[in-house]
Amino acid sequence: MEHLSGAEMVVRSLADEGVEYIYGYPGGALLHVYDAIFRQDAVTHILVRHEQAATHMADGYARASGKPGVVLVTSGPGATNTITGIATAYMDSIPMVVLSGQVPSDFIGTDMFQETDMVGISRPIVKHSFLVKRAEDIPATIKKAFHIAQTGRPGPVVIDIPKDITNPGEKFEYSYPKKVKMRSYNPATRGHSGQIRKALELLYAAKRPIVYSGGGVVIGGASEQLTELTKSLNFPITNTLMGLGGFPGSDPRFLGMLGMHGSYPANLAMHHADVILAVGVRFDDRVTNGIGKFCPSAKVIHIDIDPASISKNILADIPIVGPVDSVLKDMLKLIKEDKRAPDVDAIANWWKQVEEWRSSKGVFPYDAGDGVVIKPQKAIEVLYEVTKDMDTYITSDVGQHQMFASQYYKFDKPRRWINSGGLGTMGFGFPAANGVKLHYPDAQVACVTGEGSIQMNIQELSTCMQYDLPVKIINLNNRVLGMVRQWQEMQYEGRFSHSYMDSLPDFKKLVESYGHVGMRVEKLEDLKPAMEAAFAMKDRLVFMDIAVDASEHVYPMHIKDGSMRDMWLSKTERT
Amino acid sequence: MRHIISVLMENEPGALARIVGLFAQRNYNIESLNVAPTEDPTLSRLTLTTIGEDRKVEQITKQLNKLVDIVKVVDLTEGAHVERELMLVKVKASGSQREEVKRTTDIFRGQIVDLTGSIYTVQLAGDSGKLDAFLQAVGSVTIVEVVRTGVSGIARGEKVLSL
Ligand SMILES: Cc1ncc(C[n+]2csc(CCOP(=O)(O)OP(=O)(O)O)c2C)c(N)n1
Ligand SMILES: [Mg+2]
Numbered sequence: 001m002e003h004l005s006g007a008e009m010v011v012r013s014l015a016d017e018g019v020e021y022i023y024g025y026p027g028g029a030l031l032h033v034y035d036a037i038f039r040q041d042a043v044t045h046i047l048v049r050h051e052q053a054a055t056h057m058a059d060g061y062a063r064a065s066g067k068p069g070v071v072l073v074t075s076g077p078g079a080t081n082t083i084t085g086i087a088t089a090y091m092d093s094i095p096m097v098v099l100s101g102q103v104p105s106d107f108i109g110t111d112m113f114q115e116t117d118m119v120g121i122s123r124p125i126v127k128h129s130f131l132v133k134r135a136e137d138i139p140a141t142i143k144k145a146f147h148i149a150q151t152g153r154p155g156p157v158v159i160d161i162p163k164d165i166t167n168p169g170e171k172f173e174y175s176y177p178k179k180v181k182m183r184s185y186n187p188a189t190r191g192h193s194g195q196i197r198k199a200l201e202l203l204y205a206a207k208r209p210i211v212y213s214g215g216g217v218v219i220g221g222a223s224e225q226l227t228e229l230t231k232s233l234n235f236p237i238t239n240t241l242m243g244l245g246g247f248p249g250s251d252p253r254f255l256g257m258l259g260m261h262g263s264y265p266a267n268l269a270m271h272h273a274d275v276i277l278a279v280g281v282r283f284d285d286r287v288t289n290g291i292g293k294f295c296p297s298a299k300v301i302h303i304d305i306d307p308a309s310i311s312k313n314i315l316a317d318i319p320i321v322g323p324v325d326s327v328l329k330d331m332l333k334l335i336k337e338d339k340r341a342p343d344v345d346a347i348a349n350w351w352k353q354v355e356e357w358r359s360s361k362g363v364f365p366y367d368a369g370d371g372v373v374i375k376p377q378k379a380i381e382v383l384y385e386v387t388k389d390m391d392t393y394i395t396s397d398v399g400q401h402q403m404f405a406s407q408y409y410k411f412d413k414p415r416r417w418i419n420s421g422g423l424g425t426m427g428f429g430f431p432a433a434n435g436v437k438l439h440y441p442d443a444q445v446a447c448v449t450g451e452g453s454i455q456m457n458i459q460e461l462s463t464c465m466q467y468d469l470p471v472k473i474i475n476l477n478n479r480v481l482g483m484v485r486q487w488q489e490m491q492y493e494g495r496f497s498h499s500y501m502d503s504l505p506d507f508k509k510l511v512e513s514y515g516h517v518g519m520r521v522e523k524l525e526d527l528k529p530a531m532e533a534a535f536a537m538k539d540r541l542v543f544m545d546i547a548v549d550a551s552e553h554v555y556p557m558h559i560k561d562g563s564m565r566d567m568w569l570s571k572t573e574r575t
Numbered sequence: 576m577r578h579i580i581s582v583l584m585e586n587e588p589g590a591l592a593r594i595v596g597l598f599a600q601r602n603y604n605i606e607s608l609n610v611a612p613t614e615d616p617t618l619s620r621l622t623l624t625t626i627g628e629d630r631k632v633e634q635i636t637k638q639l640n641k642l643v644d645i646v647k648v649v650d651l652t653e654g655a656h657v658e659r660e661l662m663l664v665k666v667k668a669s670g671s672q673r674e675e676v677k678r679t680t681d682i683f684r685g686q687i688v689d690l691t692g693s694i695y696t697v698q699l700a701g702d703s704g705k706l707d708a709f710l711q712a713v714g715s716v717t718i719v720e721v722v723r724t725g726v727s728g729i730a731r732g733e734k735v736l737s738l
Contacts, residue, residue, distance in 0.1 A: 123593060124600045128643040131589070148643060183738065184585055184646040308637035311630070 004174040006135035007032035007166035010099065013142040015042035016176035019070050021061070021438060022046070023054035027074025028114060029101025032166040046438065046467060049459040051078050053431035055085020056457070059094050060432030061439050063418045064393055066221065068095035068149045069435065075101045076114030079160075080121065084425060086156045087125040091422025092242060093219055095154035097145050098122075104164040105133070118160045127155030135165040139176050147180040152187025153306040154219060188305060191322030196330050199277075199301045199318045200338070206275035207346040208353075209235045212258065212287075215242030215421065216280015216304055216324050223247065223414040225328035226279060232335065234347055236354050238266035240281055242421040245411035255354070256363045259287040260558045261403045264569065265358040267556065270295055271565040272353075278302045280324045283313040284422075293563035303327050361569060364407040364556075369549065374524050376401060376476045376548040380408035383446065383474060386531045391443045393418060393436045397429035397453030400482035403554040405448040427456025433471045434464060444535060446472040451504055451545075452481045461514040464541050472534055473543040475507060478550035486553045490568075511543040522547045577606070578632045579651040579658055579728045582621040582639060583736055586612050590644035594621065597642065603627065603635050607660075607703075607725030618646065618738075622727045624703075647736055655731040661698070662706045663688070665719040668695040676713060683709045694719065702726075 004012060010033050014022065023046045026034045037045050048054040051073045058069025069089075073082055079100040089096045103112040119129045128148050130141050138161070145157040203209065211230050217223055223246045230237045230253060237247050238258040247254055256263030258270055270276065276298045281287070288294045294314055302309075302316035303324055310319040320327055335341075366377045383394075383405075394409055396402040396419040411417045418436065420428040433447040454475055464471065484499040508518030517540045521530045527546065534542040556567040559574065568574045584590050591610060598605050603625060610621040625635060632650060639648045651658070668676045669692065680687060680697050683705065689696035699709055703726055710718065730736070 119589060120592070123596050129589070182643070185643050306641070308634065308641055312634055315630075 001173045001175065003171040005032070005036070005166065005168045005171055006138055006161075007036040007168055009135065009138040009172070009174055010142070010161065010166065011036045011040055011043055012174060013139045013176055014070060015040070017142065017146050019043055022070040022072050023048055023057045023435070024072030025051050025054060025074065025078055027076075027078050027101060029075035029103060029163045030072065032163065032168050033072070033101070033161075035168065045072070047463070048431070049462050050457065051081035052085050052427065053457050053460050053463070055082045055089065055096070055098065056425075056428050056431035057435035057438075058096055059085060059089045059428075060395060060418055060435030062089070062094045062096055063432070064415050064436040065439055066219070066415070068097050068146055071096065071098040073098070073100050074114070075103055075118070076116045079116055079118040083121065083125070084423075084427075086122055086158070088420050088423045088425045088428060089156040090125045090127070092215060092420065093154050094156070095150040096156040097142075097149050098156060098158045100158060100160050102131070102160045102162040105162040106164070108162065118158060122158045125156070126158050129158040129160070131160045132162070132165060135167075135170065136172050138165070139174065143177045144180050144182065147182075148185065152185075188307075188322045189326070191303065191320045191327035191330060193330070195318055195320045196327060196334065199320060200331060200334055202275055202299055202301060202318060203233065203277065204340055204342050206342055208273050208350045209233070209275040209277065209342065209347070210269050210273045211235050211237040211247075211277045211279065212240070212270065212281055213237065213243045213246050213279040214240035214281030217243055217246035218280075218414040220280055220305065220324040222280065222325035222328050225325055225332060229328055229332055229335075232332070233342055234351075235277070236269050236351070238262065238270065240284070240287055240421070241406055241419065243280065244406060244417045245414045246280075248412040249410035250412055255358065257406055258564070259284075260289070261407065261554050261556065262287075263363045263407070264361040264556055264567070264575075265354055265363060267558075267564045267567060268357045269354050270298075271563055273298045276300045278316075279328070280304060282309040285313070288313060289558045289564050289566065290561040295564060365569075366552070366555070372523055374521070374527055374546060374548050376404050376478065376552055377408055378524065379474070379476055379527065379546055379548055380404045380448070382528050382531055383448070384409045386528065386535055387444055387446065390535065392416065393433070393440065393443055393445045395419065395429045395433040395436065395445070395447045397447070397449040398424045398426045398483075399450045399453055400478070400486065400552070400554050401448050401450045401453075401476040403483075404476070407554075426453040430454060430457050430471075430473065431460050433473075434460060434469045437469045437471050438467065444472065446474055448474045448476065450482060451475060451477045451479060451507070452501065458510075461511060461516060461541070465515050468539075470537070470539050470541045473541070475543065475545045476548045477504075477507070477545050478548050478552075479504060480550050482550065483554070485550075489553070490557075507543055507545040511541070516541040516543060518543045518545065520545045520547075576629070577624055577626050577652070579622060579624050579656065579726055580632075580636060580639070581649050581651050581728060581736055582623070582645055583613075583647040583738075584619050584621060585644045585646065586617050586619040587644055590619070591621070593642050593644060594639065597638055601638060603631070607723070609725040609727055620736075622725070624726050646738065649730070649736055651728045651730060654734065656728050657731060658702050658726050658728040659700055660703050660706055660726050661700045661724045662709075663722045664697045664699070664710070664713070666695050666697060666713055666717045667693060667719060668717075669693045672717065676717065679709070679712050683712070685709065
């Protein structure tokens with residue numbers, strides 16, 4: 001049997017787990033581990049410029065690939081810098097393993113230099129965490145962490161490693177466990193057949209059905225089944241912000257995203273539905289609007305891997321706990337055996353109504369303007385036109401630009417739309433794009449951002465230079481914290497408290513100073529050619545600083561505490 | 576309504592912190608809580624009481640079940656169960672009070688487990704209502720110090736909470 005030090009076991013376990021890349025930043029508590037990294041080449045370490053970016057990079061990779069992203073940071077400030085990224089992953093159920101250095105075991109609790117209680121600080125935002133006590137436990141702990149992170153409802157797992165147990169002078173027998181067995185952790189593997197049968201009966205009887213699917217479908221790898229089911233039943237479908245791409249965005253059955261900034265037809269169809277098939281969603285407040293007024297005539301079928309998500313906000317009439325892919329597969333199989341279908345006439349009538357909603361207000365209408373000034377909505381439409389035939393991943397930051405991207409870009413495949421939906425983390429998009437690009441070097445990876453958000457992790461331009469990550473940054477520059485400003489205009493009589501930054505850098509020069517390509521686009525006529533040129537530069541990072549109309553708001557917008565159908569459609573029109 | 580939730584969990588450092596943290600984080604209340612290892616030293620049994628509507632308590636048990644260290648969770652109040660709490664009370668007992676306190680203790684089937692010239696220490700076990708009633712009977716003027724374990728509970732009959 002092989003003998004390794006604790007530090008070597010950390011790195012070897014990662015390699016044996018099949019980890020290709022780790023994102024990290026060194027420091028005192030981790031020096032033994034970094035030395036072990038130096039002396040091997042199975043695992044590649046990517047040095048970021050801020051630990052928060054390491055977590056988002058790992059997260060972006062995880063969202064695109066479905067595999068856990070791995071982060072390595074030192075104790076104290078290194079560990080605390082990951083908190084935003086861990087919380088971001090937690091809220092969106094993203095598999096991630098974060099290894100943090102810790103002061104030597106004997107000094108824990110003494111307020112030693114760079115000591116922080118990482119397990120304590122991260123407790124509310126992790127799926128699970130470990131403080132490793134003995135070097136011999138390192139392989140099994142890492143194995144468990146990966147198992148927990150990626151099974152059931154995925155999530156981040158923290159492993160805190162005291163420096164003394166990584167001591168290069170002490171060697172231990174090493175073997176990486178093949179299997180994990182935990183008596184206290186057994187996520188559901190199948191949906192209950194009785195419940196599935198009940199759900200089918202309800203679907204067959206539906207007159208005004210809608211499918212409402214979310215991130216669970218993307219994460220749970222159930223897009224194929226969802227698409228087949230929705231098409232075979234011929235039901236209208238809407239996706240949450242996290243669920244985009246779970247069903248092809250260009251299919252006519254797709255009504256657009258639902259919720260606070262959801263489309264008119266999607267929100268209306270939800271409100272009037274008699275049966276809602278909710279798959280991998282959690283009835284988030286950004287979807288439901290006022291809970292008491294939510295979809296008054298709907299019976300709800302709710303499929304989710306996490307029982308705690310079911311009937312948390314909205315009572316489910318038919319709860320089904322299980323992996324969404326397996327439950328949908330079971331449903332498809334039964335439908336084929338049953339040789340039954342919903343009432344064709346009723347569904348046709350329902351479609352007539354839905355199409356009326358769709359054509360009366362459009363899906364996401366906006367004022368095209370004078371044709372000179374670039375509307376942010378238009379910028380996304382052009383981005384879609386330019387990239388739709390390429391193998392493209394779109395990441396985004398948080399704000400109006402994010403909503404515009406979710407509304408106007410049509411995602412036909414899962415895992416292609418990567419954004420922080422649950423936590424809403426500004427600064428997420430750019431490092432996330434880098435994580436995607438590293439693993440999919442031949443794909444186009446574009447980050448849709450705003451001048452506010454991009455400045456929250458702009459230091460990563462340096463990481464991109466070092467590792468040659470030619471992503472495209474689409475900066476919808478409205479010179480304001482647009483989403484904040486929109487609320488201030490709508491709810492605070494236009495008192496724009498601190499939503500304006502009067503000191504923006506010249507982004508073109510800034511990125512050029514890092515050795516990348518910068519572009520500034522101010523007129524609509526220049527937009528498409530510039531974008532085509534940017535995407536043609538396959539091996540360069542291109543930062544497109546696009547001046548967009550700051551007066552635009554994101555519509556529709558739910559009217560607070562109303563029902564799903566209560567929304568502003570423009571600055572002056574409401575339902 | 577008051578619920579008694581019984582939890583079987585890994586006897587590992589941090590497990591208790593996760594449970595208590597969950598309650599704080601999700602704004603659930605804990606009325607009482609006790610925890611100790613079971614006959615199998617790798618497992619601990621925790622009992623907590625909380626007050627809330629059924630839907631909230633259902634959410635609490637689901638959230639508890641999600642914690643990786645937790646093996647099993649039951650809401651004992653859903654079925655027939657036995658609940659007990661232990662209390663130690665120091666009461667002033669001098670002169671005529673001594674007889675009075677002794678008599679009250681007997682009525683409640685308590686025991687005097689320690690005494691000085693002016694103090695009795697009374698031990699009492701029962702459901703929480705009985706303990707409250709005792710405190711009321713002796714009266715707040717007489718009470719010097721109270722310590723209660725919080726509720727422990729177990730299902731009646733054949734039902735068991737085990738691996
Ligand atoms: C880290 C963080 N801080 C604050 C916020 C609150 N917030 C949401 S959107 C927004 C404005 C974003 O501005 P910008 O990136 O320029 O995007 P725009 O809305 O203008 O498109 C702010 C401050 C947030 N989501 N994340
Ligand atoms: Mg902006």
